[in-house]
Amino acid sequence: MGAIKADLFTRKQNELASMARALAHPARIAILQYLLKKNACICGDLVDELGLAQATISQHLKELRLAGLIQGTIEGPSVCYCLNPKTWKKYRESFMQLFQELDDSSCQC
Numbered sequence: 001m002g003a004i005k006a007d008l009f010t011r012k013q014n015e016l017a018s019m020a021r022a023l024a025h026p027a028r029i030a031i032l033q034y035l036l037k038k039n040a041c042i043c044g045d046l047v048d049e050l051g052l053a054q055a056t057i058s059q060h061l062k063e064l065r066l067a068g069l070i071q072g073t074i075e076g077p078s079v080c081y082c083l084n085p086k087t088w089k090k091y092r093e094s095f096m097q098l099f100q101e102l103d104d105s106s107c108q109c
Contacts, residue, residue: 016098019091022067027052027060032083035070040082042075 009017023029030050035041046057061081064070068087072079 012094016094019067019094022063022069023091025060025063027056028064031057031060031064032069035081035083040080042078042080044078 023032027050031046034046034049038045043054043057043061046052046061047054050057061070061072065072065081068084069091070081071084072081074080
């Protein structure tokens with residue numbers, strides 16, 4: 001796949017695409033759902049819950065952390081993760097706005 005020419009699109013379009021990429025893996029969705037249910041967890045909890053390798057879970061946690069969706073606090077040798085409410089709200093509002101625009105459009109096809 002070719003490189004994305006970000007300058008062809010608005011800042012908002014690029015930002016929404018970046019948000020979608022952060023969510024674009026079923027393991028990340030499962031991690032977010034688990035965090036929503038438990039309110040916080042340690043990586044080992046996710047390994048037990050999802051059945052994926054610890055290294056795989058860590059990579060997905062890294063992507064979610066880089067996207068700002070989760071945050072972690074160090075507790076001894078472990079990191080306890082939880083949702084970042086500020087970013088979570090931003091994602092929700094951005095996608096809801098897109099969905100509202102789609103609902104309000106009048107497709108003629």
